[in-house]
Amino acid sequence: MEPKDLTRLFEINAYVVKENTKELTHEDSLILPHPGGNCLNWVMGHIVASRNLILNLVGKQPIWSEEETKPYTRGSEPLAKGDDARQFDSILADFAKSQEQIMGALSNLTSDELAKAADEKETVGEKLSFLHFHETYHLGQIGLLRRLAGKAGVIK
Numbered sequence: 001m002e003p004k005d006l007t008r009l010f011e012i013n014a015y016v017v018k019e020n021t022k023e024l025t026h027e028d029s030l031i032l033p034h035p036g037g038n039c040l041n042w043v044m045g046h047i048v049a050s051r052n053l054i055l056n057l058v059g060k061q062p063i064w065s066e067e068e069t070k071p072y073t074r075g076s077e078p079l080a081k082g083d084d085a086r087q088f089d090s091i092l093a094d095f096a097k098s099q100e101q102i103m104g105a106l107s108n109l110t111s112d113e114l115a116k117a118a119d120e121k122e123t124v125g126e127k128l129s130f131l132h133f134h135e136t137y138h139l140g141q142i143g144l145l146r147r148l149a150g151k152a153g154v155i156k
Helices: 003-020 040-057 066-072 088-108 111-115 124-148
Strands: none
Touching: 003 088, 003 111, 003 124, 040 066, 040 088, 040 124, 111 124
16 A cells, blocks of 8 residues: 555545534534444544554654543443543544644655554554554444434435
């Protein structure tokens, strides 16, 4: 995969977030699906928290501190009462900041840099590809959670 391909994929993800979060309030973001699952606030917070990994791979500073990511990490307690939930507008603003940083970094990456080892098992490109897939998985949930909040679907 080339850097321009990753850039395009993350552009599409940003479009999906923008469209699927239109007209949603903080209260909408706290609606829990039944019989289980996480609310939109958690899913978007999880995406921002996961983008710290992407930013690290491309040499940028994380958007949130480790402490700020805790309510949004895999296996964390659902935000049932919204006690630990960040304001939804703040999460969306931080997503936008991460998008700017990711786009800037990807525009400067080379194919050789993507082919470098990220760890003993994967290259930088392979890790970025997986993290993109992970994000896209959660973007599908956002569309469903939008409908649970009583809003019409927007990606058709």
